[in-house]
Amino acid sequence: MADEVQKVEGAPEAAPTPTEGQAPRRGRGGGGGRDGGRGGRDGGRGRRDDRRPRDDDGGEELIEKLVHINRVSKTVKGGKRFGFAALVVVGDGKGRAGFGHGKAREVPEAISKATAAAKKAMIRVPLRDGRTLHHDGRGHFGAGNVTLRSAPAGTGIIAGGPMRAVFESLGVADVVTKSVGTSNPYNMIRATFEALGEQTSPKSVAQRRGKKVSDLIKRGGASDRAAEAEAAAVTE
Numbered sequence: 001m002a003d004e005v006q007k008v009e010g011a012p013e014a015a016p017t018p019t020e021g022q023a024p025r026r027g028r029g030g031g032g033g034r035d036g037g038r039g040g041r042d043g044g045r046g047r048r049d050d051r052r053p054r055d056d057d058g059g060e061e062l063i064e065k066l067v068h069i070n071r072v073s074k075t076v077k078g079g080k081r082f083g084f085a086a087l088v089v090v091g092d093g094k095g096r097a098g099f100g101h102g103k104a105r106e107v108p109e110a111i112s113k114a115t116a117a118a119k120k121a122m123i124r125v126p127l128r129d130g131r132t133l134h135h136d137g138r139g140h141f142g143a144g145n146v147t148l149r150s151a152p153a154g155t156g157i158i159a160g161g162p163m164r165a166v167f168e169s170l171g172v173a174d175v176v177t178k179s180v181g182t183s184n185p186y187n188m189i190r191a192t193f194e195a196l197g198e199q200t201s202p203k204s205v206a207q208r209r210g211k212k213v214s215d216l217i218k219r220g221g222a223s224d225r226a227a228e229a230e231a232a233a234v235t236e
Contacts, residue, residue, distance in 0.1 A: 060092055061092070062090050062091065062092055062119070063090065063091050063092065063093055063168070063169040064088060064089075064090050064115055064118075064169075065088065065089045065090075065165040065168065065169055066086065066087075066088055066111060067087045067088065067089055067099075067161070067162050067165050067185055067189065068086070068087040068162070068185040068186075069084060069085065069086045069087070069107065069110070069111075070084070070085045070086075071083070071084055071085075072084075072085065081105075082105070083103060083104070083105055084103070084104060084105070084106065084107050084110045085101065085102070085103045085110060086101070086102050086103075086107070086110040086111045086113070086114040087099065087100075087101055087114060087162075087185055087186060087189065088100050088101075088102070088111060088114035088115050088117075088118050089118060089165045089166055089169050089189065090115060090118035090119055090122065090169060091122070091166075091168075091169025091170045091171065092122075092169075092171070093169065093170070093171040094130075094171050095124055095125050095126065095127050095130075095170065095171055096122050096123065096124050096125070096170070097122060097123065097125065097166060097169050097170040097193075097196075098118045098119065098120070098121040098122035098123060099118050099121065099166070099189050099190075099193065100113075100114040100115060100116065100117030100118030100119070100120070100121060101114055101117060101186070102114030102115075102116075102117060123193070123196070123197060125170060125196045125197075125199050126199055126200065126201035126203075126204070127170075127171065127172065128150065128201075130171065131153065131171075131172065131173040131174050132150045132151055132152075132153075132172060132173065132174040132175055133148060133149075133150040133172065133175060133199060134150065134199060134200065134201050134202065135150060135199070135200075136148060136149045136150065137195040137196070137198050137199060138195055139190075139191035139192055139193070139194035139195030139196075139198075140191055140194065141187050141190040141191040141194055142182065142184070142187040142190070142191075143181045143182040143184075143187060144179065144181050144182045144184065144187035144188050144190070144191040145179070145180045145181045145191065146163065146177060146178065146179045146180075146188065146191045146192050146195055147177065147178045147179075147180075147195075148175060148176075148177050148192075148195050148196070149175065149176040149177070150174075150175065151174040151175055151176050152174065153173075153174055154174065155174040155175070155176065156173070156174060157172065157173070157174070157175055158175065158176045158177060159175065159176075159177040160177070160179055160188070161185070162185040162188045162189050162192075163177050163179065163188060163189075163192050166189065166192050166193070166196075170196075177192075179191075
């Protein structure tokens, strides 16, 4: 009895002391860490790591152009509170473009919001020879009216500031435009995209009508050989 310790009935057994060279056992969830036994930094809940870089563009390089930025202020009890609104146009230079609008307290955050919105709203516009529009078009939004005309090679982009940003990001090299009415960049951009959304190519029209592209070109007065050559050059 002198050297033995009697076990009291119902009392918990003492945890065995670790032997030499053996690491101490940790409790549930990796106790003993700096988070107070919650199992590491994420609490042992299997939380996803959101710090990984995400590829939202599918690896393609996009052309981003800041069209307009507006600063507004709100007077509060402590002074003035400023906010910023950004209008951004995004395109791949190969016939796809979109625009977006973002608001935030800081300029970089507003631009990033507008860029993300523009990437989600990109549309496909068919181009002739990858440089100009297939036909003329008109767009209307609010008080803005825009007219788009195809142009021969070497003409360049004849357009105002907001509309020029759209065609540069779209990949158009030759176009003539005219804006009548408002000079509000938001309405001008929306009217321009409305006109671009109505663009069609000879290939899509021929498929819709069940004809050949050369048949459509012949109706314009071209000869058979010229119609065949022009139809072969149509890619979209």
